Amino acid sequence: MPTPQQARAQASAITSGKAGPEAEAAPVSQLRTLFERHRLSPGHRRIAQYLIEHLPEAAFLSITDLADRVGVSQPSVTRFAAAVGFTGYPALREKLQAIALGSISGGAEENRGNELQSAVDAEIENLENLRRDFADPDQVIHVGRELSASTPLTVLGLRISASLAEYFAYAARRIHPDVRLVTRGGSTAYDALLQSYEAGGSWVLAFSMPRHAQETLAAVRVARGAGLRVALITDLALGAVADEADVTFATGTGSRLVFDSYAAPGLLAAAVLQAMTDADPERTQARLDEYEQISDQHQFFLRD
Template identity: 70%
Template sequence: MPSGQQARAQASAITSGQQSSDNEGAPTSRLLALFDGHRLSPAQRRIAQYMVDHLPEAAFLSITDLAERVGVSQPSVTRFASALGFSGFPALREALHPIALSAVAGSPDTPEEIRRNELQAAIDTEIENLENLRRLLGDPNRVIELGRDLARSVPLTVLGLRISVSLAEYFAYAARRIHPDVRLVTRGGSVAFDALLQSREAGGTWVLAFSMPRYAEETLAAIRDARSTGLRVALITDQPLGPFVDEVDVALSASTGSRLVFDSYAAPGVLSAAVLQAMADADPERTQARLEGYEQVAEQHHFFHEG
């Protein structure tokens, strides 16, 4: 059986019983059309199968990430793209983007049941991530101890660059309600170094950093800069091992969801809230006083709509 037909046969078994008469314009059919008629090696068929199984995620992975997830070398991915007639992996990925986006966005050529199943699968992944985090927090001592350390650090610096900015902003916004001096750093390079140095000179002892895929080199540089100033570094990331973890004093991990075009952060968000809770519990009198003070200011200045 030619390799393209093999890929088609394999795909039919994993698309929830989808019949061969499926709409030719559907994302899975469009993806299979790229493979059809090409003689693929076993390693290349593994790459093709991964793309079928993980559409639309695979369309937005780097060549390094795709090779790692499939379990092949980067040259194998490059040869796969060439075997399909593309000049290289970037050209193949560009061709995959509209197929992936149609699967997620619900374009007219995407059957409703496929859209629903893809989104439900993404939610199922997040549920599994939360279950894993729940097991991790069965022993809450590391989170409690970290909360105490962060609460005592005045000022407290929160670092998040690139995709990690949103988590850092959430944490800093909430932490300011219960902590007297929270400094948010969302730019790398010399700007980050200046902020970290000023925090240390002002008496700060800790930095809480966020690092989510894809991991920014400037985050690693900022972590090293923080250590060089004498600050201790805590890290919230999605992997329990790796170069970032090796550079910090405390690392807490919670997996990200990777079934959609862009990662989702249910578990890291809950882990962040748990650390905030530990900070609040570390100094309950200060926490209560600051929350009451904030409520008075919010009411006085009408911060929130009372509908």
């Protein structure tokens, strides 16, 4: 078994894209399973999120160093360990080390591709995790119904998340009578959210991809304060924005390249759109038929 120093060096290769996809994606999945089955306080969620994001190094930290890195007290770390089912921090750290070292030994040998192929493999892992999540589609179906009934429906995506919000809003307008897209933060977002509530809206669909913007958190808080409910599509079910949302759908992003990719969040957004179409099939069909007539009349698209 590698020493802690060797593990850190090899783990550095993993996060820089020099090892197989399983070395990164599988540990994240394991930690999510470990932490998300427990009800955690906001302080404990901060510890969990740090461990997920910094596993190769965090697995070998002392309780003092981990507390300092997260910005919590040592007793908080001890209570966190107990909250997720361990007798104390040493037992939790042993589990973290097993996950980190197992990802190194299992992933490096299987690397047969280049950097771009590894990025694709990591996204495949994200999609496989999402497929398992879809084994129980009830929450997606329920939220789709709620979003379909919200008139107007506000879609929020700031900074890097704007592209996903724009995709969702573009498609949703084909099946929903009043979709309002918010891609600018600050007072502009506040105005749009307050106006949506005053116009009778009940839900906001928000996207928050890393790096998570402070203005997204502020906008979600404004929405909740105004009386709107928030459904969130993000990469982690732990964190400040997720804490504020009424419903959170978490799925992994591709982080093997310099800029993240969003295969799984994009598919999750499409699944919510599908749930919206199924929630009111008559309205959906009528609006799609009307749009086809208009697009033919004005020749929006090239003829095949």
